[in-house]
Amino acid sequence: DTAVSQTPKYLVTQMGNDKSIKCEQNLGHDTMYWYKQDSKKFLKIMFSYNNKELIINETVPNRFSPKSPDKAHLNLHINSLELGDSAVYFCASSQLLGNTEAFFGQGTRLTVV
Amino acid sequence: GESVGLHLPTLSVQEGDNSIINCAYSNSASDYFIWYKQESGKGPQFIIDIRSNMDKRQGQRVTVLLNKTVKHLSLQIAATQPGDSAVYFCAENTGFQKLVFGTGTRLLVSP
Numbered sequence: 001d002t003a004v005s006q007t008p009k010y011l012v013t014q015m016g017n018d019k020s021i022k023c024e025q026n027l028g029h030d031t032m033y034w035y036k037q038d039s040k041k042f043l044k045i046m047f048s049y050n051n052k053e054l055i056i057n058e059t060v061p062n063r064f065s066p067k068s069p070d071k072a073h074l075n076l077h078i079n080s081l082e083l084g085d086s087a088v089y090f091c092a093s094s095q096l097l098g099n100t101e102a103f104f105g106q107g108t109r110l111t112v113v
Numbered sequence: 114g115e116s117v118g119l120h121l122p123t124l125s126v127q128e129g130d131n132s133i134i135n136c137a138y139s140n141s142a143s144d145y146f147i148w149y150k151q152e153s154g155k156g157p158q159f160i161i162d163i164r165s166n167m168d169k170r171q172g173q174r175v176t177v178l179l180n181k182t183v184k185h186l187s188l189q190i191a192a193t194q195p196g197d198s199a200v201y202f203c204a205e206n207t208g209f210q211k212l213v214f215g216t217g218t219r220l221l222v223s224p
Contacts, residue, residue: 004156033211041121041200043157043214056211090156097210099145104156 003027006091006105013081014113021076021108023091031055031097032074034066035090037107043090049074050097081112121200123219132190134218136203141184145206148177148188151217152199160188160201190220198222 006023013019025032034046048056052068063079074091088109092102126132138146144165149157163170163177163186170177176189186203200219204212 035214041151041217043202043217045211045213048211056209058211092156099206101147101159101162102212103159104149106156107154 004091004093004103004105006089006108008108009106010109010111012111012113015081015083017081018077018079019081019110020078021089021091021110023074023076023105025072025091025093025103027093027095027103029093029095029103030071031094032068032071033092033094033102034074034076035092035104037088037090039087046089047074047076048097055097078110081110083112086110086112121217121219123221125221125223126193128193128195128222128224130193132188132193132197132220132222134188134190134201134220136186136188136215136218138184138186138203138205138215139213140205140207141181142208143205144208146177146179146186147204147212148175148186149202149204149214150197150199151202157202193220193222195222195224 004025031050033048037043046060047066049068065077068074088107090107091105094100094102147162148160151157161172161177174191178187200217202217203215
């Protein structure tokens with residue numbers, strides 16, 4: 001069973017479109033995250049949620065809107081996609097906020113053309 | 114313009130050698146550290162962690178060393194195998210409820 005699963009794995013879309021990435025974890029964790037990995041492999045946190053509540057928003061443009069319908073799901077909706085949004089987006093979960101290991105999904109490679 | 118200092122450092126070793134990957138962390142208040150391995154096309158995978166009240170922790174073929182005086186973390190891999198080829202990241206809990214990742218090191222293992 002996949003612990004943290006995100007869909008789709010690949011997403012190619014045109015500038016200006018709106019798209020969503022879904023994430024689900026079956027680990028029973030309270031905390032979920034979105035990370036962005038750029039072409040240089042740098043991993044940067046975007047958001048964290050704890051029990052469906054937003055905890056961290058790392059100065060991400062408001063075109064990015066996370067939604068957590070329950071603590072097992074954290075989806076990422078992106079409006080008005082820009083070329084610079086092209087990256088790999090990783091969902092992760094952990095039992096505690098920041099102080100235990102985070103389990104990562106396989107990533108969603110977003111390409112904006 | 115050209116990006117400076119953003120090329121991924123690479124460590125090339127022969128199969129069977131011991132590998133040491135280093136990481137300088139930023140926050141002296143950080144109390145928890147993790148090493149992750151990321152293979153091509155996959156998400157980061159937990160290798161080993163260490164809390165700030167320790168200076169060494171051993172796993173299977175891996176050892177993490179923590180030097181709080183100089184804010185330095187290292188990952189030692191014994192008898193490196195081709196399957197160890199990946200990008201390795203250190204991450205620190207800075208006390209702001211998030212893990213902050215380092216820039217990563219690419220490990221290339223030649224048979």
